[in-house]
Amino acid sequence: MPGIEYRIFFNNNPATRDQLDRVEDITVEQEADMAWEARIQIPVCVDDKGNWTGTDEDFMAPFSRVRIELKIGGGSFVPLIDGTITGYDSPLHSEPGQSSLIMNVHDDSVFLNREERILRYENMFDHEVVRQIFGEFGQIASTDIEDTPPPGSPLPPVVVQRGTAMQILRLLARRQGKHVYVLPGESPGESIGCFRSFPTETDGLPPLILLGSDRNIENFTVRNNARRPANVRASTISILDKSVITRTSRFSDTELLGEEAALENGSAASTHILPPYQGESVDLDRAVLAEAASSGYAFEVSGRVLDHCYQGVLSPYRVVSVMGANNHLSGNYVITRVTHTLTRSAYSQSFTLKRNARSAGAGSGSGSLAGSIF
Numbered sequence: 393m394p395g396i397e398y399r400i401f402f403n404n405n406p407a408t409r410d411q412l413d414r415v416e417d418i419t420v421e422q423e424a425d426m427a428w429e430a431r432i433q434i435p436v437c438v439d440d441k442g443n444w445t446g447t448d449e450d451f452m453a454p455f456s457r458v459r460i461e462l463k464i465g466g467g468s469f470v471p472l473i474d475g476t477i478t479g480y481d482s483p484l485h486s487e488p489g490q491s492s493l494i495m496n497v498h499d500d501s502v503f504l505n506r507e508e509r510i511l512r513y514e515n516m517f518d519h520e521v522v523r524q525i526f527g528e529f530g531q532i533a534s535t536d537i538e539d540t541p542p543p544g545s546p547l548p549p550v551v552v553q554r555g556t557a558m559q560i561l562r563l564l565a566r567r568q569g570k571h572v573y574v575l576p577g578e579s580p581g582e583s584i585g586c587f588r589s590f591p592t593e594t595d596g597l598p599p600l601i602l603l604g605s606d607r608n609i610e611n612f613t614v615r616n617n618a619r620r621p622a623n624v625r626a627s628t629i630s631i632l633d634k635s636v637i638t639r640t641s642r643f644s645d646t647e648l649l650g651e652e653a654a655l656e657n658g659s660a661a662s663t664h665i666l667p668p669y670q671g672e673s674v675d676l677d678r679a680v681l682a683e684a685a686s687s688g689y690a691f692e693v694s695g696r697v698l699d700h701c702y703q704g705v706l707s708p709y710r711v712v713s714v715m716g717a718n719n720h721l722s723g724n725y726v727i728t729r730v731t732h733t734l735t736r737s738a739y740s741q742s743f744t745l746k747r748n749a750r751s752a753g754a755g756s757g758s759g760s761l762a763g764s765i766f
Contacts, residue, residue, distance in 0.1 A: 394464050394465030394466075394700065394703050395464075395465060396462070396463070396464060396700070396734075396739045397462070397463045397469075398418075398460065398461060398462045398463070398734055398739075399460075399461050399469065400412065400415070400432075400458065400459070400460055400461075401457070401458065401459040401460075401461075401580040402451040402456065402457070402458060403451065403456055403457050404457055404459070404580040404581040405580075407451075411451060414434050414435070414446065415432060415433070415434060416433045416434060416435050416492065416735075416736070417433050417733070417734060417735040417736070418430060418431070418432050418433070418460060418732075418733075418734040419431045419731065419732070419733050419734075420460060420472045420473050420731070420732040420734075421729075421730075421731055422472070422473075422707055422708050422729065422730045422731075422732070423708060423728065423729040423730075423744075424571060424573070424708040424709060424727075424728040424729065425562075425571055425572075425573070427498050427499055427501045427502060427505075427574075428473050428475070428498070428499040428501075428574075429473075429496065429497065429498050429499075430458065430460060430472070430473045430475075430495075430496075430497040431494050431495070431496055431497075432458070432494065432495045432497065433492050433493075433494050434446065434452075434492060434493045434494075434495070435489070435491065435492050436482075436484075436491050436492060436493050437488070437489075437491065444484070444491075446493070447482065447493050452477065452480070452493070452495060453477065454477050454478065454479065455476050455477060455478075456476065456477050457474070457475070457476055457477075457580070457581055458473070458474075458475065458476070458477060458495070458497045459471060459473065459474040459475075459576065459580045459581070460472045460473050460474075462705055462732070462734070462739070464703050464704070464705060465703055467703070467705075470705040470707075471576035471577075472576070472705075472707075472732055473497060473499055473576060474499065474500070474576035474577065474580060474581070474582070474583055475497050475498050475499040475500050475502065475576075475583075476497065476498065476500070476502060476503075477495050477496065477497055478496050478497065478498045478502060479496045480493055480494060480495050480496060481493075481494040481496070482494070499574050499575075499576070499583065500529070500531040500532065500574050500583040501558060501573065501574040503529050503531055504525070504529060504556065504557040504558040504561070504574075505556045505557070505558040505559070506556065507556060507557070508555050508556050509553065509555075509556075510552070510553065510554050511552070511553040512550060512551070512552050512553075513550070513551040513552075513553070514548060514549075514550050515548040515549060515550075516549065516551065517539070517540050517541075517542060517549070518540040518551070518564045518567075518568055518674070519537050519538065519539050519540045519587065521551050521560075521564060522535075522537055522561060522564060522572070522585075522587045523535060523537055525557050525560070525561060526585035528557070529557075529585075531581075531582075531583050532574065532583050532584070532585040533577050533579075533581075533582035533583060533584070534577065534582070534584050534585070535584065535585040535586070535587075536575075536584055536585070536586045536587070536588060537585070537586070537587040537588070538570060538587060538588050538589065540564075540568050540570075540678070541675045541677075541678050542675065543673060543674050543675055544628065544637070544674070544675045544676045544677075545631065545673075546631070546632065547631070549673070551564070551673075558572075561587070564587075565587060566682070567673065567674045567678075567679060567682065568674065568678060568682060569589060569678065569681060569682025569683075569685050569686065570587055570588055570589050570682075571586075571587075571588060571589070571590065571709065572585075572586065572587050573586050573708075573709065574586070575709075586709070588709070590709065590726045591709065591710065591711050591726065592647045592648075592649055592711065592724070592726075593711055593724075594710075594711045594712065594713055594724060595710060595711065597704045597706065597710060597711075597712045597713075598702065598703055598704040599712065599713040599714065599715050600612075600695070600697070600702070600712055600713070600714045600715070600743075601714075601715045601716050602714070602715065602716035602717055603716035604715075604716055607698070607701070607716065608697055608698050608701040608702040608703075609695050609696065609697050609698060609702070610695065610696045610697065610698050611695050611696060612693060612695045612714070612717060613693065613694050613695060614691060614692075614693050614717070614721060615691070615692045615693070615694075616654075616690055616691055617690050617692070618655060618660070618690060619662065620687055620688075620689070620690045621643040621644075621653070621654055621655040621661045621662075621687055621688050621690050622643055622661055622662045622663060622664045622683075622684065622687040623640065623641070623642045623643065623661050623662075623663050623664070623684065624640065624641050624663075624664045624665075624666060624680040624681075624683040624684040624687070625638065625639070625640045625663065625664070625665050625666070625680065626638070626639055626665065626666035626676055626679055626680050627639075627668075628668070628676055637676060639676045639677050639679075639680045640680060641677075641680040641681045641683070641684040642661070642684060643655070643661060643684045643685070643687050643688035643748070644688070645681065645684065646681065646684060646685035646688055646748065647685075648688075648748055648749035649711070649723060649724040649725065649726065649747050649748055649749045650723045650724065650747065650749030650750050650751045650752070651749065651750070651751055651752035652749060652750045652751070652752060653688065653748070653749060653750070654688055654689070654690035654691055654747065654748050654749055654750060655690060656750065664683060664687070666679055666680065666683060685748070688748035689726075689746040689747065689748045690747075690748065691721070691725075691746065691747040691748075692728075692744065692745070692746050693714075693725060693743075693744065693745040693746075693747070694742070694743070694744050694745075695742070695743055695745075696740065696741070696742040696743070697740065697741045697742075697743070699738055699739065699740050700738075700739075702741065705732075705741075706727055706730045706741050706743050707727065707730055708727050708728055708729060708730060709726075709727070710726070710727050711724050711725065711726050711727070712724070712725060712727055712745070713725075714745070719751060719752075720750040720751050721750070721751070722751055723747070723749070723750075723751040724747070725745035725746060725747045726745065726746050726747070727743060727744075727745055728744050728745065728746050729743065729744035730742070730743050730744075731743075
């Protein structure tokens with residue numbers, strides 16, 4: 393059974409022994425396309441004079457920084473969140489031992505969502521706009537940005553921001569088929585601004601195993617939305633010769649996490665038509681491919697690891713292999729949500745996964761992998 397260790401940094405400094413002793417439990421919610429959030433519960437009590445104590449320490453002040461890291465067994469510490477205190481809840485009870493202060497911590501994307509403004513970005517590709525916006529925030533120490541293709545129109549591209557930085561970043565991410573998010577960096581107080589597609593390959597996480605002597609997950613609930621996969625079509629008029637340009641992409645054309653597309657009968661897929669403005673602001677091939685790729689994630693799985701049995705730290709935007717489902721469901725999934733719960737005696741992870749594919753069944757690579765656990 394691997395040992396679990398965690399450490400906390402307040403204002404970029406390691407927490408003192410007294411501060412650690414005051415923490416009762418920690419919950420970290422990580423979800424794709426959402427700000428990550430932590431809730432740290434600290435018990436409070438009443439002194440002999442009837443005054444509530446322990447609620448106004450400096451490290452609890454709004455916009456103080458908090459970083460939480462976790463290590464399982466002999467692995468390295470993995471940062472779960474690095475951000476700022478955005479508020480607190482304080483449930484107080486008349487019964488002893490029931491009162492607490494719960495600090496709410498959000499990742500540094502909160503700083504990108506505070507100021508609304510109107511700006512024009514002229515003659516820049518989308519990834520260049522993203523890089524410039526991330527560079528305006530000192531909390532974003534580095535970036536991980538994928539390039540985007542030029543727009544289909546021969547006119548110089550123009551992006552108009554009317555709202556917060558995060559709102560325009562999400563618009564750019566959606567039309568390019570990418571995701572924009574902020575991850576904790578290597579050191580306390582440093583975050584990474586990311587603009588990337590979902591990955592399709594594993595990167596070292598141990599597999600999730602449902603059955604057999606090495607099983608490490610408690611349950612595995614699959615939801616299949618067969619209405620979701622779609623073929624996408626869009627048209628635009630060329631300003632050079634007034635010709636109509638039409639592009640179509642099928643959900644099965646995208647990079648899959650298994651051997652077969654999620655919808656077994658491809659002819660049953662629905663058809664979507666993009667709004668007309670898409671063709672002017674983004675490459676039309678890219679626009680239809682992005683929308684078709686998003687629709688292809690027909691499988692969504694929720695589950696929970698067995699405490700002290702899984703030796704990895706799950707997080708969104710990574711791919712994990714699943715073994716011990718059935719031959720079509722075993723295989724690679726992208727992680728979209730993880731809840732980490734730390735108490736004084738236990739650590740648990742619950743997860744949500746998505747998949748745009750089915751494995752080929754017995755005899756395929758994934759099927760053989762699943763069978764090997766018995």
